Amino acid sequence: MKVLFVDGTIIGSKTGAVLDTVEGYIKEKGNEFEIERMNLADYDHQFVDGRPSEQYNADMKEMVRKFEEADAYIIATPIFQGSIPGVLKNAFDMLHPYAMRYKPVSIVANGGTYQHHLVVENQLKPILDYFRCLVTPNFVYTHESHFDQDNRIIDEDVHNRLRELARVFTKYTEMSKDLSTDILDAQ
Template identity: 75%
Template sequence: MKVLLVDGTIIGSKTGAILEQVQIYINKANPEMELKLLKLADYDHQFVDGRKLEEYNESMQEMVHRFEEADGYIIATPIFQGSIPGVLKNTFDMLHPRAMRYKPVSIVANGGTYQHHLVIENQLKPILDYFRCLVTPNYVYTHTSHFDETNAIISEDVHNRLRELARVFVQYAEMSKHLSKETLDNH
């Protein structure tokens, strides 16, 4: 199973630090999963405006293909100004509505205030629901105080929640194998 670890921003390093930790915990829960990092900062972004995919640059096309080829996702995002980064929303806008259908998704996020966790509930989960993803119920939200000056996670509670997220994601991934096949057989 190919799992895409999506670093949903072009600045900062906390989301990357969270993804590194999730990768370790998923590898422990199921070492057979193929985990690949996709950093939005590595792509040459264009605004999505309704053109056909082949009319966008190669970088945007590659990003879409990586999403389409994946069997599951860990989406990591910072919360800026009470919202997900525009570059992450622009990425979702590039995807076909069936690109992520019935694929497992876990969410990790970080923000400067404790109230920003509501962005996951009010913005990110509805987008993923639109795609009909299998969103795990236990997202992990981190705050600046959960990191040291090198952006290492210092909160044992966060580590415990990331371990649980990895365990639940692996179960959702197993479930999605059967659901996806049934769905394809019925079409």
């Protein structure tokens, strides 16, 4: 099963540090996941403006291909100005509505205030619901106080929640194997 880890920002390193930690916990589960990392910072982004997909550059097409080929996702995002980064929303705007359908997704986010965890509930989850993803119920939100000066997670409660996220994500991937994609083929 292909799992795409999406680092949903072009600046900073905390989301990458959280993804590294989640990856370690997922690997501890002993599953057979093929994990690929997609750092949005590594791509030449174009503003999605409704033109035909073939008119976008190679990097934009590559991002879409990776989303489409993945069987499951861990999406990491910082919260900036009470919102997900525009670059992450722009990436979602490139995707066909069926690209992520019935595929498991877990969310990790980080921000500078404790209240910004609501962005996951009010912005990111509705986008993933539109795609009809199997969103795990236990997203993990981190705050800058959960990291040391080298961006290592130092809060034991955060580690426990990330372990639980990995456990639930693994169960969702098992469940998703039984979902038929025949509906997609018929459309």
